[in-house]
Amino acid sequence: MTFMNLENPDHAYLFGFLQADGHLFRGRGQKGRLTVELNARDIELLERFKALCPYPSSVTTRTRATNFSPESRTAVWSVCALAFRRELVCLGLPEGRKSARIAPPGIPFSARDYLRGLIDADGSLGMTAKGNPFVSLVTQSDALAEYFCESVRQLTGVVHRPRRNRRDSVFNLYYEREPAVELSHRLYQAAGLSLRRKQEIALRLQTWTRPPGMKRIPNRRIWIPAEDEILRAAPTLEEASRRLNRSLASCTMRLWRLEKLQAPQLNP
Numbered sequence: 001m002t003f004m005n006l007e008n009p010d011h012a013y014l015f016g017f018l019q020a021d022g023h024l025f026r027g028r029g030q031k032g033r034l035t036v037e038l039n040a041r042d043i044e045l046l047e048r049f050k051a052l053c054p055y056p057s058s059v060t061t062r063t064r065a066t067n068f069s070p071e072s073r074t075a076v077w078s079v080c081a082l083a084f085r086r087e088l089v090c091l092g093l094p095e096g097r098k099s100a101r102i103a104p105p106g107i108p109f110s111a112r113d114y115l116r117g118l119i120d121a122d123g124s125l126g127m128t129a130k131g132n133p134f135v136s137l138v139t140q141s142d143a144l145a146e147y148f149c150e151s152v153r154q155l156t157g158v159v160h161r162p163r164r165n166r167r168d169s170v171f172n173l174y175y176e177r178e179p180a181v182e183l184s185h186r187l188y189q190a191a192g193l194s195l196r197r198k199q200e201i202a203l204r205l206q207t208w209t210r211p212p213g214m215k216r217i218p219n220r221r222i223w224i225p226a227e228d229e230i231l232r233a234a235p236t237l238e239e240a241s242r243r244l245n246r247s248l249a250s251c252t253m254r255l256w257r258l259e260k261l262q263a264p265q266l267n268p
Contacts, residue, residue, distance in 0.1 A: 003054055004087055006109035010052055013193040015109070016117025018093055019102045020139075024085060026095045034079045034088065043075035045120075045195055052193075055081035103143035115151055116187045118144070120195045125184060125202055133180040133205040137173045145171040156182045181208055223254055231255055 006012045018036065026032040038046060046059045057079040066072040079085075094101045104114070119125065123137040139145055145162035153159055156179040162171045175183060188194060188202035210216070227244055231251060234240035240255075241248045 002087060003084060004091060006091070006105050006107060006114070009110045009113040009192045012110035012113040013117040013120075014049060014052065015088075015091060015093070015105065016114040017121045018088065018117075019098070019144075020118050020121035022093065022121075024088060024093055024095045024098070030082050032080070032082070032085055032095070034085055036077045037074050040073040040075045042195055042197070045193070046075050046077040048193060049077050053079060053084070055079055055084045057081075099140040100142075102139075102141045104147045111151060112187060113192060115148070116191060116194055118148070119187065120198050125180070125198060125205060127205070127208075128176070132176050133184070133208045134174060134176045135180040135183045135205075136175070138170055139173070140170050142171075145173060148173055152179065152183065155186050177208075177210065181205055228254070228258060232258070 004011050004015060006015055018034070021036060021038075023035050023037075024032070025035070036046060036049065040061055043059065043061070050057050050059050057077060059075060059077050061073060061075050063071050063073045089095060091107075092103055092105055118139075119135065119137055122139060123135065125135045126133075128134055137148055139148070142162075149160045149162050152173075152175060156175070158175065158179045160173065160175070162173060164170060165172055184202035184205040188199050189206070191199055227246075230243055231240045231254060234243060237248060237251050237255065240246075240251045244251065
């Protein structure tokens with residue numbers, strides 16, 4: 001029996017959530033289990049997962065000491081069915097440590113619901129200290145970072161080139177102001193499955209409007225390798241600026257950065 005139909009919005013959401021925050025353990029022989037552990041305040045979502053899944057499963061709670069609290073109360077959804085675990089693996093949910101290996105499904109799926117599942121599990125949305133709305137996603141996966149940025153470009157027009165941060169080598173994909181408002185609307189308006197608290201935040205973000213006098217920064221045009229080649233080959237920066245339809249300052253700064261990247265590094 002197969003269960004997951006990723007063109008079904010609920011299934012697509014569930015799979016995105018599992019890729020980001022699910023844990024697929026493999027034991028001896030054919031033993032194993034899928035678990036999702038959330039703060040106990042989010043137990044409602046796990047109960048909905050249990051109702052959605054046709055295989056026997058359980059939702060339990062536990063209290064334990066963590067680095068953040070001496071009494072952290074969590075809820076855990078567990079499924080042991082071998083058929084379900086095999087199906088998830090075939091769809092792209094690896095067993096064991098998976099953070100860097102996950103990727104968007106290779107079959108048709110409901111993208112809007114899949115993205116909402118990723119954000120509910122491994123993303124954030126809210127207001128900054130300055131009162132600006134934001135939506136972000138943290139991932140170690142190159143494939144997922146590329147997919148998320150391309151999806152946001154299609155939804156909002158904002159171009160973002162994913163890059164790993166220096167501190168822990170993960171992608172912290174961050175969108176603020178109008179793009180965040182548009183994302184919250186596209187992903188959470190009349191949503192099916194979702195974390196109730198995040199859906200409530202998303203609805204609040206959609207009431208934001210740009211304050212009078214706030215400077216609007218246009219979307220930056222990303223340099224691509226073909227443009228870098230034209231820049232290097234041009235006889236002058238003025239000619240490169242004309243050919244690329246870019247400002248002289250932009251061409252000057254880009255050439256400086258390219259030369260800096262190619263410069264030999266001295267050992268300390």
